Amino acid sequence: MTTKPKISKTEINRIRKSAESIALGAGEILKDGFNRKKRVSFKGRIDPVTEFDLKSEKYILSRINSEFAEHSILSEEAGSNQRDSDFRWIIDPLDGTVNYSHGFPVYSVSIALEYRGTVIVAVVFDPERDELFSAALGCGARLNNTRISVSGQSRLSRSMLSTGFAYDIATARKNNIGYFSRVIKKAQAVRRAGSAALDLCWLAAGRFDGFWELRLAPWDAAAGLLIVQEAGGKITRIDGGRYSIYGNDILATNGNIHRSLRTALIEK
Numbered sequence: 001m002t003t004k005p006k007i008s009k010t011e012i013n014r015i016r017k018s019a020e021s022i023a024l025g026a027g028e029i030l031k032d033g034f035n036r037k038k039r040v041s042f043k044g045r046i047d048p049v050t051e052f053d054l055k056s057e058k059y060i061l062s063r064i065n066s067e068f069a070e071h072s073i074l075s076e077e078a079g080s081n082q083r084d085s086d087f088r089w090i091i092d093p094l095d096g097t098v099n100y101s102h103g104f105p106v107y108s109v110s111i112a113l114e115y116r117g118t119v120i121v122a123v124v125f126d127p128e129r130d131e132l133f134s135a136a137l138g139c140g141a142r143l144n145n146t147r148i149s150v151s152g153q154s155r156l157s158r159s160m161l162s163t164g165f166a167y168d169i170a171t172a173r174k175n176n177i178g179y180f181s182r183v184i185k186k187a188q189a190v191r192r193a194g195s196a197a198l199d200l201c202w203l204a205a206g207r208f209d210g211f212w213e214l215r216l217a218p219w220d221a222a223a224g225l226l227i228v229q230e231a232g233g234k235i236t237r238i239d240g241g242r243y244s245i246y247g248n249d250i251l252a253t254n255g256n257i258h259r260s261l262r263t264a265l266i267e268k
Contacts (some may be wrong), residue, residue, distance in 0.1 A: 007115055007120065016123070020132060020134055022063045022064065022111060026056040026125070029052060030100070034128075050094070052100070060093055064091075070083060070087075071083065073089045074089070077093065087114065092108075095219075096195035122230075124201050133204065140231070143201075148205045153254060156186055156260040163213055164193075165192070166213075166215040183264050183265060196216055196220045197224050199211045200227060203233060204228045210261045211252045212238060212251045224252075233252060238266065
């Protein structure tokens with residue numbers, strides 16, 4: 001069982017404000033590079049990285065190492081820097097790199113802070129829409145400093161959902177295509193925007209009613225997890241079990257459609 005954080009809300013909110021500043025700075029780097037010609041390399045068959053992923057990450061790591069030098073870090077490109085600390089930052093310097101590399105304006109910076117295994121601070125910044133989503137444990141979720149909450153939709157047939165597909169979709173046995181084909185017939189619509197962090201934030205803001213995906217990395221979901229929870233949403237695994245950012249699948253909803261969406265996903 002996860003140890004409950006022993007840290008004050010005042011301290012959590014102080015850290016949240018620092019994380020917001022860091023995300024805004026990284027977002028400026030990404031926005032500046034968005035319309036420029038980019039050097040794209042590949043970590044896998046269709047898994048790209050640009051020089052702006054790396055510039056954003058370098059900026060974030062520099063700020064964290066300066067302001068929180070004792071904290072551990074897990075970042076998508078740089079990997080893990082484990083220190084003797086109860087705190088660990090989980091960073092995606094550019095969530096939606098495929099979109100970004102093609103000039104499709106849906107991407108984000110995602111930054112979360114764990115304390116003894118519990119995410120206590122979360123920030124996701126969307127540079128193209130200038131939207132800053134954030135949450136602090138026990139303090140609610142915000143969009144540009146205005147409180148947000150999940151939708152009240154209770155019917156799956158009237159729900160707008162989102163999902164995504166992993167980079168190994170062509171080779172993985174469990175690749176989300178079956179789930180997608182079942183759910184698309186029962187929901188009002190299913191969108192695939194290409195940034196799991198934004199999918200979760202848009203769920204928290206009531207724009208989507210539910211989200212599911214397979215094979216996300218911790219940095220894809222850590223910040224969105226807390227933002228959804230603090231906005232009143234519900235998150236489990238697809239089978240209904242307890243969700244972990246280190247697990248293999250996620251089901252997130254406004255709470256009202258959780259059971260019906262889970263049923264639609266798993267029934268044959």
